Amino acid sequence: MSHGIEPAVDDTDRTGVWLVGARGNVATMSIVGARAIARGATNTTGMVTERDPVSSLELPPVEGFIFGGHDIEPESLVAQAERQCDRNGVPDADTLETVRDDLVAIDERIEVGTAVNCGAAVSEDSEQLAETLSIRDVIDQIRDDYETFRDSHDLERLVVVNVASTEPELAEPERYDTRDALERAIDEDDRDLPASVLYAYAAISSGHPFVNFTPSTANTLGGIRKLAAENEVPHVGRDAKTGETLVKSALAPMFAGRNLRVLSWEGHNILGNTDGLVLEDEANAAGKLSSKGDVLDSILPDIGHNRVRIDYTPSLADWKTAWDYIHFEGFLETEMKMQFTWEGSDSALAAPLVLDLVRLLSHADERGDGGLQPQLASFFKAPIGVDEHDFSRQLDRLYDYAEEHR
Numbered sequence: 001m002s003h004g005i006e007p008a009v010d011d012t013d014r015t016g017v018w019l020v021g022a023r024g025n026v027a028t029m030s031i032v033g034a035r036a037i038a039r040g041a042t043n044t045t046g047m048v049t050e051r052d053p054v055s056s057l058e059l060p061p062v063e064g065f066i067f068g069g070h071d072i073e074p075e076s077l078v079a080q081a082e083r084q085c086d087r088n089g090v091p092d093a094d095t096l097e098t099v100r101d102d103l104v105a106i107d108e109r110i111e112v113g114t115a116v117n118c119g120a121a122v123s124e125d126s127e128q129l130a131e132t133l134s135i136r137d138v139i140d141q142i143r144d145d146y147e148t149f150r151d152s153h154d155l156e157r158l159v160v161v162n163v164a165s166t167e168p169e170l171a172e173p174e175r176y177d178t179r180d181a182l183e184r185a186i187d188e189d190d191r192d193l194p195a196s197v198l199y200a201y202a203a204i205s206s207g208h209p210f211v212n213f214t215p216s217t218a219n220t221l222g223g224i225r226k227l228a229a230e231n232e233v234p235h236v237g238r239d240a241k242t243g244e245t246l247v248k249s250a251l252a253p254m255f256a257g258r259n260l261r262v263l264s265w266e267g268h269n270i271l272g273n274t275d276g277l278v279l280e281d282e283a284n285a286a287g288k289l290s291s292k293g294d295v296l297d298s299i300l301p302d303i304g305h306n307r308v309r310i311d312y313t314p315s316l317a318d319w320k321t322a323w324d325y326i327h328f329e330g331f332l333e334t335e336m337k338m339q340f341t342w343e344g345s346d347s348a349l350a351a352p353l354v355l356d357l358v359r360l361l362s363h364a365d366e367r368g369d370g371g372l373q374p375q376l377a378s379f380f381k382a383p384i385g386v387d388e389h390d391f392s393r394q395l396d397r398l399y400d401y402a403e404e405h406r
C-alpha cells in the first residue's frame with residue numbers, strides 16, 4: 001500500500017480529495033496551498049474553517065489531505081505551478097520549491113478524464129477517454145478511478161470537487177428531473193449529458209461527497225439531487241463566490257437597507273487565465289454570467305439595469321480585475337454614484353475555499369447529513385436550493401450551524 005510522499009497527520013483520518021480539472025489553476029493552487037500548510041511554509045489566512053466559530057467544528061486537518069484527480073490537460077502539475085509562479089508570482093518561488101516533490105507524487109495520481117459536451121474551447125488539444133466508450137462505460141471508468149484511489153491510499157473518505165472549466169449550459173435540464181429519467185438516459189447512451197454530470201453521478205452513486213465549484217450543470221440536475229438525498233450523500237454548489245460577486249453580495253444589502261434605489265450596476269471583469277479564455281466562448285460564458293448577475297436581482301428586486309461582462313485580457317494572467325459602477329438614487333431624487341475596483345489573484349482567492357469545502361462536506365458526511373448543505377450557501381454565487389444571496393445572512397447560517405454542532 002502506497003501512501004505517497006505527503007505526510008498524514010493522523011492515520012485514522014485520511015481524507016482523499018479528488019479534483020476534476022486537477023491540473024487547472026484552482027486545483028494547482030489548492031494542492032500547493034495544502035502542501036505548503038502541511039510543510040509549515042505558509043499560514044491558513046483565507047480559510048473560513050480556521051476562524052471562530054467554524055474552527056470549533058471537528059474537521060479533518062488539511063495536512064492529512066491526499067490528492068488525486070482527473071484532467072484532460074497533459075502538462076504536469078509542476079509545469080502548471082511553475083507557469084503560475086512565473087506569470088503571476090503566486091505561489092512564490094520558495095513555496096513552490098518546498099512542495100515540488102509533493103506535486104510530482106500527486107501528478108502520478110491524475111487520470112485521463114472526459115470533456116464530453118464541454119465545448120471546443122475546453123476540449124481542443126486535450127487527452128480524453130475514448131469517444132467510442134458509451135456514457136455508462138465512461139461513468140464506470142470514473143468510478144473505478146475513484147475506488148482505486150480510495151483503496152490504494154486506505155482513505156477514510158473521498159470528497160470529489162469539480163474545478164474544471166465552465167461548460168456550456170445544458171438545454172432542457174428538466175428532462176433529467178427524476179432519478180429514473182437520468183438513469184434511463186445513461187443506459188440509453190444519451191449523448192447530451194455533459195462531463196460534469198458524469199463526474200457528479202459517478203461520485204454520488206458511489207457515496208462520495210461532491211462539490212461543484214463551477215457554474216456547470218453537475219449536481220444541479222433534479223435526478224442527481226434526488227439520488228444524493230436518497231443515498232444520503234452530502235453535496236453542494238454552484239459557482240464559488242470568490243471576487244466581484246463576493247463584494248456585490250456584501251454591498252448590495254447596504255443599498256437595500258437604506259432604501260437607496262439602484263438605477264444601474266455595471267460590472268466589468270477582465271482576466272487572462274484559462275478560465276478567462278474559455279469564457280470568451282459565448283456558450284461557455286452563459287452560466288457564469290447568469291450566476292454573477294442573478295445575485296443583484298435577488299437582493300435588489302427593483303434594480304433598473306444590471307449587467308455583467310467578462311473579457312479575456314491575456315497579459316493579466318490570473319490577476320482578475322473587476323470595475324463596478326453603481327448609479328443610485330436617494331432622497332429628493334438625488335442621483336449619486338459609487339465605483340470600486342477589485343484586483344484579486346483568481347486562484348489564491350478560490351483555493352482556500354476548496355480546502356474549506358472539503359473539510360465541511362467531510363464533517364457533514366461524518367455526521368450522516370446527506371443531500372444539500374444550505375449552511376454552505378455563503379461559498380457560492382448560485383447556492384443550490386437556497387434563495388438567500390446576502391453574504392452576511394448566509395454567513396449567519398454557517399455560524400449558527402457551527403454553534404449548533406461544535
Ligand SMILES: O=P([O-])([O-])O[C@@H]1[C@@H](O)[C@H](O)[C@@H](O)[C@H](O)[C@@H]1O
Nearest residue numbers: 241242243244245246269275310
Ligand atoms: O467570484 P467572481 O469574481 O464574481 O467571479 C469570477 C468570474 O468573474 C471569473 O470569470 C472566474 O474566473 C472566477 O473564478 C470567478 O468565478
